[in-house]
């Protein structure tokens with residue numbers, strides 16, 4: 298009996314819990330970790346509170362009107378109420394909000410620091426290229442690492458369909474439009490792990506097009522970038538079979554693993570795949586089983602992805618490739 | 627012109643204020659687009675653009691005020707209460723005048739809102 302009431306209460310609280318989990322975590326605009334997200338969250342809360350006040354006033358007025366049954370207002374009083382509460386005050390409030398929003402924009406769009414990152418949306422993953430000041434571009438994919446406290450300028454493009462680049466915890470979203478390069482500046486304000494997603498329906502696996510964002514101290518970022526720029530780690534003897542199978546099965550026609558014969562440019566760069574927290578553009582944890590499953594059944598895991606499934610390969614071979622990919626730190 | 631003092635209200639006098647808003651809107655946006663496209667680079671000096679927009683906005687607001695004056699006259703200066711729905715010439719005039727007056731108020735505010743970004747604009751992005 299006691300048990301039942303407790304469950305019942307828990308059940309009733311469920312939707313509320315669902316709502317509240319949306320307020321925090323790795324992908325919430327309400328749990329900001331970036332300058333722009335902070336500004337927008339502040340605006341959101343201010344507007345929410347103001348709307349609450351207006352809501353209470355309107356309902357109060359309605360219940361007051363309902364109670365004064367039988368005593369109509371004078372025409373003049375009613376007109377005055379409509380003009381002030383219905384036109385003048387809303388117009389002034391909108392003007393204030395508009396001005397506040399317009400004033401925010403130049404600050405949010407001020408140029409970024411010397412580090413530029415080019416992100417290209419593809420069906421259904423992210424090509425990432427870091428342009429460090431004075432250094433050669435560094436190729437990566439499906440994961441971002443950013444230095445905390447620095448404004449980083451993103452140039453966003455695509456060659457297939459419209460995508461939208463969005464890291465809710467850091468800032469607003471920006472579309473990637475074929476034939477255009479859009480700019481976005483993000484300034485992470487605290488370290489941590491966050492999640493970004495494609496915010497524009499782009500095909501069958503649109504909902505499976507995400508990425509991870511790791512914000513770290515600038516020194517750690519420099520070290521990471523140097524590692525990312527280096528070719529793949531030397532093959533451990535135990536993994537040699539995996540590398541051989543990878544090359545023999547033509548994976549290198551689409552994928553690059555710098556330091557090997559794999560130089561493809563159709564799919565994500567895999568040179569440091571093992572250092573990414575997820576595979577398949579943010580959808581699976583980066584484990585040996587998941588890598589093997591992705592290789593064998595990508596057609597089921599990610600419908601319409603531009604990679605053929607290799608389910609016909611012997612399991613041992615797939616496992617060997619998955620193990621080798623796990624050594625690419 | 628549409629708002630040149632007309633004795634009688636008609637559909638054209640009704641359309642004048644929103645038409646002024648629409649033209650003002652286009653002029654502002656086209657001016658900004660040209661300034662940004664021809665300025666070369668994101669850090670164009672936008673002061674000229676600001677003056678141009680001010681120069682379009684003040685006449686637009688003035689014209690809407692004139693249209694509003696005329697609409698008040700067509701409305702009979704509010705001597706008669708709405709809804710002005712009798713099938714008489716007078717009520718038709720009052721109705722059109724009143725509707726135009728409200729449109730003038732809306733267009734006036736819209737023109738100001740359209741011009742407001744000129745105050746804060748810092749670059750072309």
Ligand SMILES: [Cu+2]
Pocket residue numbers: 418419421459460461495496497498499503506
């Ligand atoms: Cu997409």
